[in-house]
Amino acid sequence: MIEFISVTKKYPNGALALDDINLKIADGEFIFIVGPSGAGKSTLLKLITRETSPTSGTILLNEEDILKIPKNKIPVLRRRIGTVFQDFKLLLTKTVFENVAVPLEVLGYKESEIEKQVSEALDKVGLLEKANSFPLQLSGGEVQRTSIARAIISKPQVLLADEPTGDLDPKNSLEVVSLIEKINKEDKTTILMATHNAQIVNHFKKRVVNLKKGKIESDVKEGRYEAA
Secondary structure (H helix, E strand, O other): OEEEEEEEEEOOOOOEEEEEEEEEEOOOOEEEEEOOOOOOHHHHHHHHOOOOOOOEEEEEEOOEEHHHOOHHHHHHHHOOEEEEEOOOOOOOOOOHHHHHHHHHHHOOOOHHHHHHHHHHHHHHOOOHHHOOOOHHHOOHHHHHHHHHHHHHOOOOOEEEEEOOOOOOOHHHHHHHHHHHHHHHHHHOOEEEEEOOOHHHHHHHOOEEEEEEOOEEEEEEOOOOOOOO
């Protein structure tokens, strides 16, 4: 479970990103975090990975206060959390296989284990035949599926997706979110997806947490979203 307890985030310039957020996310849930630009969606996700810290409040992951984790232990926390971004963040000089393998190489896995796990991840996202291709040889949807494979290679408990369909057309957007839903159902991975894509939100009918000016305006099971 992830829990935000009275979490506020104010930046040094005085901007209030999040204002007294109270939110519980059960293991295995799939939640859309919606709202206009500047509502606090990305900040909320960054707090979970300790990329930034709140001004006040508490954030629990499986009842552990992540704000009390020493800085040298933050990489251990992040191994439990996969991240997918709008701009993909793939290494253009590495193949699909090599990009997906990076997290395991950093952790010192044996070559045989890397081969096995990367192949499994690529098969899950439907890209096994593209293992030796480079990012510039892929479609936008294939590039994002590669980034998803990299995000799930370490079998994280939580997958954070920050506007993962922002650069994709409607068809590829639907395919990418369908893949994320598959990961949620098959692996029981908790999903938090920040998006302003109303079509996607309304198609998948998940829990919808709507942020506005840093506050939770609504929190609805099988909710809808009408983008401004």
